[in-house]
Amino acid sequence: MPEDHQPIPDALKAELSDWRRWVSRVVVLSFAALAGLSVVLMTRLSEHALEVFFKVQQQWFWAPLLWTPLCTVAVVWCTRRWFPGAAGSGIPQVMAALDPETPPAQRRQLVSLRVALGKIGLTSAGLMAGLSTGREGPSVQVAAGVMHHARRWLPTGSGVKDHELLVAGGAAGIAAAFNTPLGGVMFAIEELSRHPEQRRSGLLVAAIVLAGLIAVSIDGNGTYFGVIKVQALTWALLLPGLLVALSAGLLGGLFSRLLIQSFSPNAGRFSMWRRQYPLRFAAGCGFAVALIGVAAGGLTFGSGYETTKQLLEGQDSTPGLYVALRFLATWLSAWSGVPGGIFAPCLTIGAGIGSDIANLTGHPYQAALIALGMTGFLAAVTQAPITAFIIVMEMVDGHSMVLSLMACALTASGVARLLSPPLYGALTSTWKVNPPAQTSPPAPDPER
Template sequence: MARLLPRRFRVLLRRHGPEALIWRRRVALLGGAVLVGLVALVFADLADRANLLFHAMSARVWWAPLIVTPLGFAGIVWLTNRFAPLARGSGIPQVMAATKNPEAAVSTFVSARAAIAKFVLTAGALLVGASVGREGPTVQIAAAIMGRMHRLMRIPIRSSVYIAGGAAGVAAAFNTPLAGVAFAIEELAAAYEQRMTLLVMAAVLVAGMVSLGLAGDYIYFGAMRQTLGFSQAIVAAPVAGVVGGLAGGLFSRLMLASGSTPFAPIAWLRARPVLFALGCGAVVAAIGTATGLTWGTGYETAHGIIVGEDVPVWFGAAKFATTLATAVSGLPGGIFAPSLSIGAGIGDLLRTAFPGYPPGAIVLLGMVAYFTGVVRAPLTAVIIISETTASRGLMMPLVAAALVGDFTAQFVCKEKLYHALSQRFLKQPA
């Protein structure tokens, strides 16, 4: 009996001690989630500083963007293609592609090189005035962090690791934990597995708590307390859903078509990515210099529209053009924040059609409908808008507008944007 005790002790230690798989998995999850929250905060601060520097430059020398922006686009695309081609674009399609082969993806779609390049080059894109957001890149960076932590702890990597990381990235980027969970269900996981639930929830909550603890309990766009009556909602929500859904579907259709069209001039430019990026940068520079409102994420303008500030009627269309030009150029950068800004512009147009309705509420309907039309994830769109504006009293009208927007967008673009882009990554050599 005495001779068996040490062996039993070793077995228990192996199963339940600090080297046990279950403990290593918990360390990887919690450590990765904490790191995601910290990196997301640093990334947000760097992106904001880059955006402010560009605005300061353009305010001081109005013609500087006409030179800096096109050359910046060309330079960043050259760097991306030369050193980290898997860092181009949003980052969400790469995470979707990574779930198809989780073990190999830690060295390709969500590698340390791709994550570092995404971090630096997205900030660089904002520094030259590109119409990009940091939320999509945060998803790829977060998935890379979670994958690397599991690799360091010698844990087998499953697709749920990247899904949890991406969800934590959304939660930390927007300070919206529920949106992170919804995003994991609707977008990152084609078939949501029950066993992922605890992993996703834990990663989202830890990353969210880190962000909340360091950045404070802030609401991304500020609190908006306006609501709609029943009779107002049944009129405004469907109209906003149709208009926003059509516009969002058009954006997705044009973005996907730019990478596959047989139209000779576009195909010729696509074969010369640096030259193509130079042209896209020229478009962004020309519109931005002429309007002064379409640079960067568009957060300030969207916030102003929500609280009732006047913007020109063409803002939504101008931001649409600069975001599309940026998105197809091949720059690293996301479309979440610019899409919300475009949606605010659409909402601003809609509120002129409903003069007796609460204007802020109409703007939010335009935002949720357009965002849904682009990403085709109505649950995520509703929760993001609700959490970033504290507009829980508008939940049902937001849901109605999002569902109508999702249905309407299908008539313009049948493919879901991120899923179609992820398939292109899978078909290309890493």
Template sequence: MPLKALPRLLRIHSARFQRRAVFLIGGVVVGGGAAAMALLADAAQSEFRKTLQLSPYLPLVLTPLGFALSVYLTRRFFPNSQGSGIPQVIAAREFDDQADRQKLVSLKIAFGKILLTLLGLLCGGSVGREGPTVQVGASVMFEAGRLSPRRQRGWILAGASAGVAAAFNTPLAGIVFGIEEMSQSFELRTSGLILGTVIAAGVTSQALLGDYTYFGTTGAVLHGWRDWACVPMCGILGGLAGGLFSRLLIAMARGLPGQLGALIKANPIAFAAACGFLVGLCGVASNGVTYGTGYQEVTALLHQHGGPGQGFGVFKFIATALSAISGIPGGIFSPSLAVGAGLGANVAAFLPGATLEAVIVLGMVSYFTGVVQAPITAFVIVTEMTGNHAMIMPIMAAAFIAHWTSKLICPQGIYHALARNFLSLGAARGSH
């Protein structure tokens, strides 16, 4: 090798080393942020439950005011932080212009996302923290990726995947989510760095929160014909309900036709308050089990510690839909799993003798698949979250049945359909 070529090689290898180091450091930051968000979300829900001890009717005032404040702050200070944040991340990967990307993923948006998601939980919204963690992770890696702007899509994808892995403590699901939902392909140039970022985020989250299974471990398996009959039942019902939920959110995001749609568009804060009041009514009618992420209710159902009752799935569906269309920042991952658990409990009650825990797991994966239409991500997440590898085949079957059924109701995947709204805004700016 000529000596004059040595400096050039050193520069190339130095740049590669720096890029890989930044990916790993970014993963550590995302993992730490996810752990902090988990602890803060638990604290916010705990504070809200204290208000219920004062009066179960207090959310009829607190929740509308909280929703209205959240939408005002979102529109005034943190635009494009509404909803789960996953559509924004998908759209950011599609843009070529850095300015357009920065309007969807940035440290300012990450801060607002964390703050306003916690506000939603503090006032009783039926929202989750996992989707927001995806936008936060993508925002962190976007800022880090300024060192290599030509590979921004890979940086954003790595941050989003790391966010899922750290939020659920499911590293494999984070990788699958990045491939199936975020990129819809496997990007060979960045795959190794994405894996490194996911591992760094997962290790950091585990170091701070401990190595745990999200919903605890369940060893439930399918036994008789009643249990196996629940596979297509849960798949079909979960797919139909999840498709209906997605279609509703897509329609509301695009705007309803006529005077009603115009009225909602002209009064977003008042509409958010109205949604908050209805969420409060759902909470009152369900004895308070529909508020928050649904984590405690799912855990109680899975481990038979006094579940929330047969109406839980329906009320949680309504509360989650209202929270999602209101415009407040907050995710739908955990609430969707909670709705699915309630659906599974209903199916098990319809077939006396069916194994309750197993059917609840089938309901979770079915409804979650019906909503996100990412069956591989769904069954990997549910399997990792419950530690139940004995049921992987029926879980997979229920997920694919739900996926096909959901497509009949909602042909478009919810995140990519919502991402088109943000992409169209960028296209409109470019045309002027």
């Protein structure tokens, strides 16, 4: 009878004798820890930046009308001059770098240690301007850039590929930013890599989890938005839950389509102005965001974390047009060209949708509808429903709502798919066709 398994002593000897395998593991896990630390650094800088902005805004309510456009222009100028690959969310850049047809030189412009450092500073600066952006999407590009740098330290013949490092880094960024290791793993499978390498999946998952643990060890093991208090769900949730899913899917699909059209080279006169006068255009976007923020009493400034948390806690202080105002502020912030993500603002928009429908229907379980709105809008914009419901479930400790969150994510994503192609896939094509170009001589690449 043939033996199906190698004898234990022989297997142990083979495992210990291959030094390249062990060095590769140490290098990958070490850089995973560094990726987690880099996300923690960006988190701290972003929080401090928001504190600076809100101190200015609370002292002089009109200050954002000057502060926001001036800071937006400064951030866009620095981005275009020194870090053109750091513009926007960062997720499309990582997806473009994952394309095997992307030349190595272009890949270094999209993901590298240098770009990661620029992304950290410029994303924080965008939040200090008061723009409606987030740090979670940029965490993907930051962590991917750190992990990609590990290839310099891997021994020859290690077998670890650039593609694997980028996938692990991007997923580690999500895991560390949201404190959602499972969400990071699913993001790697659903969004970054449709066909993951099975042979090294264990090492990659370990890297993702380690990055999340680094963030947890520093920031604590609390959930992102606390714990929602949901009583036993009944069939009474069906109608308002369906309204939330359909509304989130419709608005999320429109938001995705709007962003894709805005960044399309054939978007018309405004895109022509954006290409010809990027700094003036950024100033206009910044001023519009400031006007919206002043009109909303400051509630549309920043990532929206505090607003979302207050809604989940039953403290609804948002105006009736909050969803529309945050929608516009987030679109204009992204269109301005600053480095910044849309995950956190999308969660806030979704929370506002859930809160509005809870007030409209008089449903007693407002927190449940808010969680459904967060899941639905994020799933609709990203068209990654499994990632969306897992992220929200882990952020609010909503394990009692697993089936409801899943159903909402799938419904909203299906509705959005009728209105718009996948957002990040479409933006990735833009980065492939129009690679970043610096307006000054490029600095020496530290990875050469």
